[in-house]
Amino acid sequence: xxxxxxxxxxxxxxxxxxxxxxxxxxxxxxxxxxxxxxxxxxxxxxxxxxxxxxxxxxxxxxxxxxxxxxxxxxxxxxxxxxxxxxxxxxxxxxxxxxxxxxxxxxxxxxxxxxxxxxxxxxxxxxxxxxxxxxxxxxxxxxxxxxxxxxxxxxxxxxxxxxxxxxxxxxxxxxxxxxxxxxxxxxxxxxxxxxxxxxxxxxxxx
Amino acid sequence: xxxxxxxxxxxxxxxxxxxxxxxxxxxxxxxxxxxxxxxxxxxxxxxxxxxxxxxxxxxxxxxxxxxxxxxxxxxxxxxxxxxxxxxxxxxxxxxxxxxxxxxxxxxxxxxxxxxxxxxxxxxxxxxxxxxxxxxxxxxxxxxxxxxxxxxxxxxxxxxxxxxxxxxxxxxxxxxxxxxxxxxxxxxxxxxxxxxxxxxxxxxxx
DNA sequence: CAATGATAGGACCACACGGTCCAATGCGCA
DNA sequence: TGCGCATTGGACCGTGTGGTCCTATCATTG
Numbered sequence: 001x002x003x004x005x006x007x008x009x010x011x012x013x014x015x016x017x018x019x020x021x022x023x024x025x026x027x028x029x030x031x032x033x034x035x036x037x038x039x040x041x042x043x044x045x046x047x048x049x050x051x052x053x054x055x056x057x058x059x060x061x062x063x064x065x066x067x068x069x070x071x072x073x074x075x076x077x078x079x080x081x082x083x084x085x086x087x088x089x090x091x092x093x094x095x096x097x098x099x100x101x102x103x104x105x106x107x108x109x110x111x112x113x114x115x116x117x118x119x120x121x122x123x124x125x126x127x128x129x130x131x132x133x134x135x136x137x138x139x140x141x142x143x144x145x146x147x148x149x150x151x152x153x154x155x156x157x158x159x160x161x162x163x164x165x166x167x168x169x170x171x172x173x174x175x176x177x178x179x180x181x182x183x184x185x186x187x188x189x190x191x192x193x194x195x196x197x198x199x200x201x202x203x204x205x
Numbered sequence: 206x207x208x209x210x211x212x213x214x215x216x217x218x219x220x221x222x223x224x225x226x227x228x229x230x231x232x233x234x235x236x237x238x239x240x241x242x243x244x245x246x247x248x249x250x251x252x253x254x255x256x257x258x259x260x261x262x263x264x265x266x267x268x269x270x271x272x273x274x275x276x277x278x279x280x281x282x283x284x285x286x287x288x289x290x291x292x293x294x295x296x297x298x299x300x301x302x303x304x305x306x307x308x309x310x311x312x313x314x315x316x317x318x319x320x321x322x323x324x325x326x327x328x329x330x331x332x333x334x335x336x337x338x339x340x341x342x343x344x345x346x347x348x349x350x351x352x353x354x355x356x357x358x359x360x361x362x363x364x365x366x367x368x369x370x371x372x373x374x375x376x377x378x379x380x381x382x383x384x385x386x387x388x389x390x391x392x393x394x395x396x397x398x399x400x401x402x403x404x405x406x407x408x409x410x
Numbered sequence: 411c412a413a414t415g416a417t418a419g420g421a422c423c424a425c426a427c428g429g430t431c432c433a434a435t436g437c438g439c440a
Numbered sequence: 441t442g443c444g445c446a447t448t449g450g451a452c453c454g455t456g457t458g459g460t461c462c463t464a465t466c467a468t469t470g
Binding site: 004035036037038039040043 | 445446447448449450
């Protein structure tokens with residue numbers, strides 16, 4: 001696809017992450033992507049909503065590459081991968097000083113009730129995320145207690161992370177997320193079968 | 206205070222909970238509260254922002270009465286009160302079928318970055334909430350392990366609940382919140398000192 | 411009675427918004 | 441040389457927004 005399209009998508013992603021979808025105007029995006037005018041923008045996107053949908057997709061793909069990919073690393077112990085994934089979420093938030101929040105959670109809270117099109121797409125994003133965690137949990141089942149509910153646990157992990165990111169954003173304090181990350185790891189460790197061993201990789205602090 | 210003011214506040218609270226602050230226009234509030242026109246509204250509030258601030262305060266007060274009050278019940282075991290409080294959050298969400306979400310979390314995600322005035326006020330709300338949980342944890346310290354970090358645990362509880370409510374809203378499925386509530390109680394129980402007893406009250410299912 | 415606040419209703423404003431349309435120019439590729 | 445897409449630039453439109461102003465009618469209360 002053309003270079004401009006991704007340029008617009010990137011600019012829009014930044015603006016939406018900073019100010020939300022509603023508060024980001026098409027004119028803002030035009031300025032951000034250094035386009036010449038409205039006609040230039042509408043040459044690439046047929047509406048603001050369509051732009052929003054594509055931004056959401058793109059954000060999820062980036063998250064899949066930089067975050068969720070860790071969950072599938074074949075050479076690392078699955079439960080250790082979960083810890084590394086949590087570390088990665090913390091690291092991603094650190095890049096913006098915790099000010100940015102989750103691109104999914106933000107949109108979810110902003111649009112879940114007001115805009116059905118977005119709600120459905122955000123639901124799909126959470127579902128894909130949850131299914132990746134469920135797969136990992138399934139892979140780790142020899143180390144887990146028999147009664148672990150993978151669906152429930154995967155939802156809990158996502159909820160805790162989303163809530164943590166939200167609180168971090170409100171308090172403008174990264175240590176909120178760090179503390180919750182610690183507790184979340186401890187909660188996961190609580191599900192390990194007695195006597196099972198979790199193999200720690202070297203690069204984990 | 207005059208009856209009209211609270212009438213406006215109530216109408217605005219409903220609308221903001223349904224559609225967010227930005228998407229709720231002053232005219233919507235006027236219709237909702239059955240006022241005669243703009244002048245009638247501006248007779249009671251000097252700006253839309255001021256209305257928003259008061260709605261936020263009011264929502265917190267209602268939450269304090271209907272939810273946080275449980276945390277201070279003197280006749281019930283503190284840790285059991287925590288469980289009852291979690292049940293109350295679930296019950297509150299049930300009233301709207303999980304569609305409404307947290308009045309604080311919604312505003313937080315919508316306005317934390319865009320509107321400093323709201324961000325500060327929402328931060329204060331979370332802080333007051335957290336401090337109530339910390340007090341309870343302090344009261345329960347004979348039953349808790351020595352190394353329990355009350356600040357961290359209180360934040361974790363709030364984050365898990367806020368995240369759960371958000372996911373519930375996106376999925377339009379109350380069972381998400383119910384599942385997370387179960388896990389959250391188990392996480393709290395994990396901090397109980399070996400041999401300590403948690404006194405269960407009768408009305409708890 | 412007079413004064414005061416509540417109610418009513420509407421005109422008006424400046425601005426921002428998403429979106430359309432058009433006319434002109436650049437620019438690479440067959 | 442010509443075709444088609446990319447770019448530029450701007451006028452324009454309908455609608456909704458928060459907010460102001462003005463006038464007039466009620467009811468209450470000193």
